[in-house]
Amino acid sequence: MSYYLTIIGSNNAPVYELDIGSYKQNSNGIFKFPDNINNLKQFIANSSLDILENIQFNSQQHYFNNIDSFYGYSTFIFLTQSNIKYIILTNSKNLDESIRQFFIELNELYLKKLLSPFYDYNSPINSKFFTTRVKNIAKKYL
């Protein structure tokens, strides 16, 4: 099982991307999407924004479970109040609650990042520390 995580800014431009391999269910933490999905994952994640835009103003919720799918790969989105989107593309099944928990902690991490005076809103995140923290959260839930 593998996860592709991306954070999309409020201007629909990507802020952060990470490939995550799972440690659960005998997985060794290595990210392995097949090639035909791996080189399309950005397009797949991006296309799910169409579906999000369709429902985001009709719903009160932040977490959109399995909002879109593409040949066995599901998309999960967490939408913040400021229109930042955390997107996960995965082939894992029945991990809705874990992914929700992951998003909640990721949101906390991102908010802390926003508080940094050296970080501009909607600008790409290149911090290694941020990546390490995200990986730790992923290890915990995914």
Next chain:
Amino acid sequence: MDLNIPRLFGKLGESSDIKINTFGCTTSATSQIIKQSYSPKISIVSTESADRIAKQHSEDIDNIHQLFTYFENSLAYGESYNGSFVSNPIPSNSIANITTSGCVKFVGDTINFIDNKFNSSDELFNLDVYTKDLKDYVRKIDNHIRLLNDSPLDYNSYRKDVHSISNLENSIYLKMLTMLSSSDILSSFECFNHPIMQLAVISGNDSDVAVKDLISSFENKKYPAWYDKSSTLQQFIIIVNKNDNEMLQNALRIQEDLKIKRGKKSNIITIDIELLNNNGDNVDKIELISSLFVQNINEDNKDYENNSILKISKTTYDIWKGILSEIVLKDLILFMDEKMKKWNEEFIQPRTSLTGRLFGGRKWGSNSKPSFFSFGSNQSNNGQTGKANEIVSYNLSGGYYLANSPEMMIRKLGDWYFMLGDYKNAYTTYELVKKDMINDKANTHIASLQQYIIFSLILGATGVPEIPQITLKMISSMINPMINSSFYSFLSRSNLKSYALRFVILTAELYLLLGQKTKLMIQPTDTTLYFNESIDHFKKIIDSQLMDSLSTSFLMQRVAYTFYSFGDTHSNVQNISNPYYEEENLFKLNVLNPNLENLGSTRYRKVQLWLILSAEEINLKEQPIQAQIIIWRLKDELSRDTLNEANTKWLENPKGLFYQIENELETL
């Protein structure tokens, strides 16, 4: 430079007021093809001397049949047709409308059953030949695109000629659809290709023997048990030279003989043959475009683009048009009308009337059914074909119903309703016979019947798009199970790939048509339902991998077009005034990307995804231009609603497919 667009399809949109869509051909063009392919068929047979006269119309015409195919469009589109394709779709839903438009399809001598045509379950077309033809056509389009501009093809020249290129590109899908739906192969389980009229064309110089041969070739031939000769009307046209009195006298004699001795109706047509040979400028000429389906007739003639335009004098055009429309409107439609009334009284009314419902639990003329309520099996297990008045009507080993069996007659009645655009009656007629076919375990017949039940439902609903007649419940509980079972039947039980392909692709096209029509209404209903169904069915074919990669690529582009349709015809746009908080919170303004008016109703990012998928399917070495055009379209799409370049850069990352294809195209 003068653009030499392939005449067959390139003419579509070139002179019409159809708005050229850079993402795919419009549904009005595709629905024209679908409806025209299911129009009544007229089989053309001719004598050698009649063919010689036909040849004088143009060097590219070999026989009368070829000549008549140039009149298909003018018959379909009525008086407004004047050598160019007009955008008005064929009227539907009313026999009156169809009779005034007279949409028919001229076919060759398809009922001349010989050798392999005797088989009751042939494929519609050979998939290998289809693939080869499509590749040839794409190659031809590629050459035209290359020749569009003197400078080499690059993004700037693409943008400059985007409309011409889109027109050519769109023609490929139309061509694909035409090849899927244009087969003239006769089958035992559907009657659309069974000619309703056989038009024998002779000249005034023909001998009695030649005429006799034509008649006997129709009447004395041994037909398969599933073919009903009596529902084909034979009629004659006698061509006479205007200045040849002797020819006219002979023609009048033949006409009288036909009427008195044979009971056949004939029309004499007087043509000025000298005028045909006159190529001078003083003659008022008219350009006729050949039928969309003509290329399949001339499979050997690869240079069809030159012979797809016929220039004839206005006088000759009027004469032929007059006689053909008279035959279609007066003879063909009346014949159909009479037959349908007769079959209705004979087969439908006994079933639908109160007495029929109470006592009609058995088959007509049969006392074999003990059950009062059930319509039971009526099949022959020993493979005998049976005679007309026998009880057994379904031949299990041959897989066909006898031509005069009630099941086949009802099926034929439904098909004729369908051809005339009366989808409501077609649907009820099909439903009436379905149960019998299920009892007889006539799998191919059921699959085909269900196909046209679905087509009738969707086409019927497109007639009144303001009232959504197809609901989600109908789709999930009735239509989709039928589609799945028919698709499975065609593929696995009957091994008829071409039927399965045609069925699902046309269903997807019809859903797209229904979605677009519904969306155009003032109060758009939930049209996403129809678009999603359309996409699902295109995906079904893509996933089945029944087609070659080039066709799959064009199907993927069609999926992209369907996604594009989500926002394309959005008419119910509300004017939204700027909320007060946007002035105070600058970040909120970013939500305006792409456009607050249609935010959520579009699927442009899905379009991007499917465009890149379609580019991946294309063999870059064989069709580099096709892949390049998709990449350019995708670039245009990516720049549609981005406020900064980051969005594009993200999707164009070096490990991504977009970058890989673009890079590979540069190295070619």
